[in-house]
Amino acid sequence: MPSSFGEWVIFFAQKYGVFFLRGAGTTLVIALIGTVVGFLIGLAVAVVRTMPIEDNSPRGRRIFYRVVRWILVAYIDIFRGTPMIVQSMVIYYGSAELWGLDMSPMVAALFIVSINTGAYMAEIARGGIISVDKGQYEAALSIGMTHGQTMRKVILPQAVRNILPSIGNEFVVNIKDTSVLNVISVTELFFMSKSAAGTYMRYFEVFFITSVIYFVLTFSVTRILQSLEKKLDGPDSYSIHGSQTVPEAVIKGEA
Amino acid sequence: MSQPIITVNHLKKHFGTNAVLNDIDFEVEKGEVISIIGSSGSGKSTLLRCINLLEKPTAGVIRFHGQDIQAPGFSLSGYRSKVGMVFQTFNLFNNLTVLENCVVGQTTVSGIDRVKAEAKAMELLDSVGMAQYIAAKPRQISGGQKQRVAIARALAMEPEVLLFDEPTSALDPEMVGEVLNVMRKLARSGLTMLIVTHEMNFARDVSSRVIFMDEGVIAEDSSPRAIFSNPQNDRTRAFLNRML
């Protein structure tokens, strides 16, 4: 049996290495899918919530919009206003009890993280949309674009670019927060760690390893997203397109 | 007599209790180059914005070739593509390159195929002296260059009328000339233009008609020569004395 902290760490790393990696993989998959789907949900909610309602549109449609918006606000408030650990319990056990739904923990996990992230993303995306300069919107309308075309071609690309840091932030939060899913027995990193630690009653050593893995995950994700952001911004400079004259020639001629 | 392109009748616009436009009436004939002058807050921008319905009139009728642009079923998108607008703050699409700025309207609004749209954009960018910068993003070019691209973007829709809202007032003095030159060229080409401007020399030399606005009404509407050399209205005279 290992006797020191260091020996225990090495022991667990060797014996449970694959175990940890599988847990980390599950964590990453849930966080990634949850963030992407949550982003799409959030974007859709924000687009609907920022849709202009003309005063002269038919009464029925105005009421419909109002009801839809009310539902969306309720969704955002409820999912931001309750802890994900509680949502997991309610949704996982509730769906089984109310509708006899036999979701696997993994399916439940993906659902919960997506819908929870969606609620946060909805507000982030709405912030992104309304922070795009109003002149961009007016310019698009002024060349005849409809509201939908304006959103697709002009507003959303800028809004999404501006909220990329927040999306990355949500991703990192999700990597960490998937740990609460252990309450519904999702075999993510925290759950795996708990089982390993329980077997030998060595909590400190195991969770030391666990924390290192979490940190490596969040750290790499942060860096990858940062470089992705840079890439999306395109080159800092642009190339001059010579029409009749070769630019070099012009520059030499002037010198 | 041919039908005017745009007719404005009894146009009123209130912001809350602030009556910004009071009973505006005027017509725009094909080929006219109309300068709209007047002191700050007199409602010039609001008038232009009402014409392409960026602002919803409180009352009044605006017609385009005789058709009420506020009537249900009127194609606002089609109308706006025929009545372009050039903004004081350029408002180039920040996410798109110079070339794309001039292509996106053609492909999404008019359904023109990409190759043709790019060719047309290139031709227009060339005519405003911006052909070399097609790959640049708006943040990489100067104010004067942005405004020339914005004009090319508007022209790409083949508008019948172009509205300009103080196109040069956000520019450094040395860039004003390059934009005015482009506009002068457009005026000569026969394009119908409505220009809100503080450039009195430009208004006098280039326009075929000058409208002086004061406190939400058209106080004087006449030829540039008449307005600048012999203003009928005291307020016009006072304004011009300040400006010239």
Ligand SMILES: Nc1ncnc2c1ncn2[C@@H]1O[C@H](COP(=O)(O)OP(=O)(O)OP(=O)(O)O)[C@@H](O)[C@H]1O
């Ligand atoms: N969205 C708005 N809400 C409330 N008031 C507005 C709005 N837009 C304009 N106004 C008011 O309408 C009046 C006329 O504004 P407008 O921008 O049309 O003037 P302008 O003649 O273009 O002035 P400038 O030469 O300074 O551009 C001003 O008193 C302004 O405060």
Ligand SMILES: [Mg+2]
């Ligand atoms: Mg103005």
